[in-house]
Amino acid sequence: MTKILLTGATGYIGGTVLDDLIKSEAASIKDLTFDLLVRSYDAAEKLRNAYGDRVKPILWKGFTDLAFVADTAANYDIIINAGTGFIPEGAKAFIHGLARRIKPGAPVPWFIHIAGCTNLADRPLTATAYPDREWDDANGNAIYEFLKSEDARDPYPQRTTEVGVLTTAEETGVQAVSLNAPCIFGTGRGLFNTQGLVQLVAMRYILKHGYGYKLNDTANFDWVHVEDLADLFVLIVRAILEREDRGVGYIPSGKNGIIFPAVERVLITQIMQECLDIAFKAGVLPRDDTPQEKEIRLMGLQEIADELMAGLLDVAERGIAGHKKMKGTVAKRLLGWNPTRLEEAWKQEYIDALELLQSRKGLDTLETCVGK
Secondary structure (H helix, E strand, O other), X not given: OOOEEEEOOOOXXXXXXXXXXHHOOOOOOOOOOEEEEEOOHHHHHHHHHHXXXXXXXEEOOOOOOHHHHHHHHOOOOEEEEOOOOOOHHHHHHHHHHHHOOOOOOOOOOEEEEEEEHHHHOOOOOOOOOOOOOEEEHHHHHHHHHHHHHHHHHOOOHHHHHHHHHHHHHHHHOOEEEEEEEOEEEOOOOOOOXXXXXXXXXXXXXXXXXXXXXXOOOOOEEEXXXXXXXXXXXXXXXXXXXXXXXXXXXXXXXXXXXXXXXXXXXXXXXXXXXHHHHHHHHOOOOOOOOOOOOOOEEEOOHHHHHHHHOOOOHHHHHHXXXXXXXXXXXXXXXXXXXOOOOOHHHXXXXXXXXXXXXHOOOOOOOHHHHOOO
């Protein structure tokens, strides 16, 4: 039976992917078990209690324990990295471990990796702006070459990781595909973190200050609901298991192995406006100490980075000022991916963000997302 390992089971994306895999009725998946890399006994126990013998938690120290990562990876046919995409050497260690499984007559191993749209972003405040540039994942090799050249010029950990995974896979013969995700929203179905970040961060800022923020007028995000993203992970796993070629030559891999799970597009200023509209409609704003009209202020990069992005200037510029237009065609064409959580779900996210913040429940941190 195919052996599958998953990282990120206690996270927003990975927890939802795991739940989707466990609940899949597909004949190729419904009897499988999933090994999970987790960092605590408590997390392991919670996962076992929820999913029973469908999961086997394995304790680890994280992506920086390179020898353990490689030795563990050597035991699996498919590894799903739905944890972090910000630790280059750790992700490559998974590839090196999988490469040990490449033998005559044996199934070629797969690595399914999570990355993000800021890898594609320009830096319009400190370098050249490209507001009209759009990438289509049908041109995977061109995207790879762009990412590789950009990272050589201006290293960025998430991009370094994505390029490293795809390059190392190409060199070793491992099959690897990177889901380069846009803004991810919606309530996750995992047992731990179930929160998206973008609307929560924006709404929290607006409730605190009474106005929205921008670094320019043209920065954008594409978006996808976390459950639709999880569905794509499952479709890739099914293609590997169900196709006679195990997806080799069919699912893009290596230097061609980039898929954009992008559904719709929004400007950062539109996110701000929607947050303000919801807050004013709910009567939370204005307050006596805030602007009495809806206002989006042009802010400084350092100020926004310090308040919203743990002081990470490069992340703030790419995320909040950058242009990162993504056209996703491959998943729909090859795998029949059909996102169903669309504009109505996107609008609901703002209402949910306000309610969550008013309930004073915890807000996840950027450090969690980047695996610090």
